[in-house]
Amino acid sequence: MLVFDNDDVKNALSMDVCLDAIEETYRDYGQGQAVNIPRADMLTPHPQEGYFYEFKTMSGAVPRYDICALRLSSSVIGFPTVLGTFRKEKVPAAPGNRWLGLIMLYRISNGELLCVFPDGYLQRMRVGATSGIGAKYMAVERAARVGILGSGFQAGSQLMAMCGVRKITEIKVYSPNRDHRYAFSVEMERELGVAVKPVGSAEEAVRDVDILVTASNAMVPLTKPEWLRPGMHVTSIRPIEIDDETFDRFDRIVKNSVEAEPLYYPMEGFKTPDTDVGWSTYQRERFPQLRILAEVVAGKIPGRQKPEEITYFLNSVGLGIQFAAVGAKFYDLARSRGLGKEIPTDWFLQTLHT
Amino acid sequence: MLVFDNDDVKNALSMDVCLDAIEETYRDYGQGQAVNIPRADMLTPHPQEGYFYEFKTMSGAVPRYDICALRLSSSVIGFPTVLGTFRKEKVPAAPGNRWLGLIMLYRISNGELLCVFPDGYLQRMRVGATSGIGAKYMAVERAARVGILGSGFQAGSQLMAMCGVRKITEIKVYSPNRDHRYAFSVEMERELGVAVKPVGSAEEAVRDVDILVTASNAMVPLTKPEWLRPGMHVTSIRPIEIDDETFDRFDRIVKNSVEAEPLYYPMEGFKTPDTDVGWSTYQRERFPQLRILAEVVAGKIPGRQKPEEITYFLNSVGLGIQFAAVGAKFYDLARSRGLGKEIPTDWFLQTLHT
Known part of the structure; x- marks a missing residue:
């Protein structure tokens, strides 16, 4: 099981690759050859007045790539007023003033967890690439x-x-x-x-x-x-x-x-x-x-x-298959370049089943 | 970030602890003090004829414990006929003839990922404990x-x-x-x-x-x-x-x-x-x-x-808060006993946000 960071994604993934992946995957999806669990957001109060906790998940599977992706975020949010209007803002509340948003990729053919990495960079690339494919077919x-x-x-x-x-x-x-x-x-x-x-x-x-x-x-x-x-x-x-x-x-x-x-x-x-x-x-x-x-x-x-x-x-609402598509391409590129930190795969597997 | 295994869960978690956690959490939930993202199952074909790929997620947050839980499984499934009737069977397709089912716990107050561990043992304990609380109030x-x-x-x-x-x-x-x-x-x-x-x-x-x-x-x-x-x-x-x-x-x-x-x-x-x-x-x-x-x-x-x-x-359908409740208790017990393998927390955090 490999752990990547945003720099790995930035270094390995070009917009051209993302555009190809989104186009190919959307063609599959339009033909009933890919599937999503829609995005769901859960919201609770936060111990500190005026803040909230938000947990979001979305998933998608693209058999063409033998990949299923889960994207999640776990965030403390506030609603400050910026330039006269209120905005939703994610607070860097995690250790080291950081945020948590993760992508996990699973192999369809054997179920195993292949990799985990932050969603920050790939998130933008999949949104951009999807607008790009929109323009390719509509502009x-x-x-x-x-x-x-x-x-x-x-x-x-x-x-x-x-x-x-x-x-x-x-x-x-x-x-x-x-x-x-x-x-x-x-x-x-x-x-x-x-x-x-x-x-x-x-x-x-x-x-x-x-x-x-x-x-x-x-x-x-x-x-x-x-x-x-x-x-x-x-x-x-x-x-x-x-x-x-x-x-x-x-x-x-x-x-x-x-x-x-x-x-x-x-x-x-x-x-x-x-x-x-x-x-x-x-x-x-x-x-x-x-x-x-x-x-x-x-x-x-x-x-x-x-x-x-x-x-x-x-270009809304986001789909899990976007993460599966772009994630699959990134994973192959990252592997071929030897990127990432390795954790034993069997730490994430079990001999019981439910 | 800690990684546990099923033996850690079995060793640290007693049924009494699970019963208390479920009762306390269900009281909160009944009073609008806990929340779930319902279970969602996604299904695709598998490269091998007669098999399927199933990806499931469910989540729940319990502010009392400052814990949000995600439970997921990534499984190859088949439908063999056993003793005259067909059954759904999870195939141990992952490396080492294993299955993949995971629980991840997040801290509500700062969003960080606290731990990951297989769902096999805890899954049974939360189902059992919930039936137990049903009997406590109804038998x-x-x-x-x-x-x-x-x-x-x-x-x-x-x-x-x-x-x-x-x-x-x-x-x-x-x-x-x-x-x-x-x-x-x-x-x-x-x-x-x-x-x-x-x-x-x-x-x-x-x-x-x-x-x-x-x-x-x-x-x-x-x-x-x-x-x-x-x-x-x-x-x-x-x-x-x-x-x-x-x-x-x-x-x-x-x-x-x-x-x-x-x-x-x-x-x-x-x-x-x-x-x-x-x-x-x-x-x-x-x-x-x-x-x-x-x-x-x-x-x-x-x-x-x-x-x-x-x-x-x-006792159906399962709720994410069951994993948050029993998981929170397990996490505290496991920590106090020094169980688990440590992975740097910042591998799962980022300086970008989305």
Whole structure:
């Protein structure tokens, strides 16, 4: 049994590999050849007033790779007010001011636990790669300009993915914090070899682009319908960033999973500020027959039918098969490079069964 | 982070400790002071014809103990025919002919992973202890005679638990395999210090006892209504063992969880023989307003109201809080005895968060 760290994942795993893994796996999933246990979140009070404990799990199995993945996180969370709005924040409460989020990979053919590693880096890569495959099947072929709202931890892998599926020549970045958007632009320009320009408003980032990515922490809609133009592809991680009028301008909408929200198990009578806002009631009513990306990749429904359509891919809720797919590729690469620390496999096996 | 094995659990954990932990935790749960993510099972084909891969998770958090538990299993399964009926069988497919089932305990106050250990021994203890608490609140006070159907891996801890909550003086055991019931009787008599008698029929085991435990692998009902007598307490792990007419004779029915069955996620269009039979349609229709043991322990509903009532506790479906409760006690005992192998905690933590 091998234990890896985030640096191992970063060193071994490229966006191209992630894009291939997600595409292949979504094709399988769309054809009924992969399966998930949906994400479930459990919430309890924390000994310290104003904090909460959150435990999340999701799983997925991809027979093509002979891999089943479990992803879990065990977190202390708080709800501080940042720049006038409250946000959900994970507190680094574990020893050494750290967080806990883990991926475990299991071998389908014999059941054994192959490896355990933190989810931090791979999490971003699988989210980015999935938005990338969304754009591959839904954006216009000649898409070259990208606008992005947000410069936080999901933004970088979103841009890596867009550059992996289209010949991108220009990127505009808006986030409310000036320092953040400048630093992010410099970093991404270096990493991608594409011009990345920080801009002073959301409107400026959205106007005249072929692909709009929303990847912010905002708790309110960021877009206006008049900023969109025909032929655009829009992609978000959370639907809250899109207002209802903008939503009405989308000609084609595809989602990552059929679930509107994770399964939620709070302790009885227990409520935290509603920050992880799912699909709105309006959105749900308007699109009762929601289609998912796997159906597009498997060729069951079209991604885009006309050049002037405005398409939308909502990259939520996450699926366990994303971790199985990207994790399987990482595991093989890491093994071939001799990465990881070894723990005897039989520590995690038993001679009893239940 | 500590890794334990089944022997550590067996050496450190007594049934009395498990009974206390389950009772305390069920009282909390009945008062809304503990929470679960329900059990979910995922199923895929296996590379070898006739076999399947099954991945199961369940979680629970008990703030009283500052513990959150995840229990998972990763198994290759087959459906051989044994003594004329098919059974679900876990194949020891992992290296060294082993199985994989794990419990992981997390600290609510800081999120860290405290320990990992196999679920084999603890699994039986938590099932036994829960049936024990069912009997504590539902059996008549003077219950002294126990009949048990089955001599397999759940039967032993069921008897340990009954002896932990009532002054048991005589036990009768029936299972279809003569050698099994004799060997089991000898072993349990030695372990419990109570007379344990193997008997030649289910009827003989059921007649004139105060507590009937069904803990077999049978795929068909084992009981007949005329074998019951007033004042009896009956407890099962799976409802299939009780036929509908017997069911109609129960005056009071309590279940372990509100779920009728685990959440089930098979790969599309995919079916295995239906062996893990849940609550029957008949049973479900007859008891739409099912009550759970936690409500009894918390004093919200009565366990038994009259000496002549026939009571029934169905110990399914399992709950994550059972693992949190019994796991928390085991962890403290194991720590105080210096058990386990240590792995650096920071291998399972990260400086990124998602």
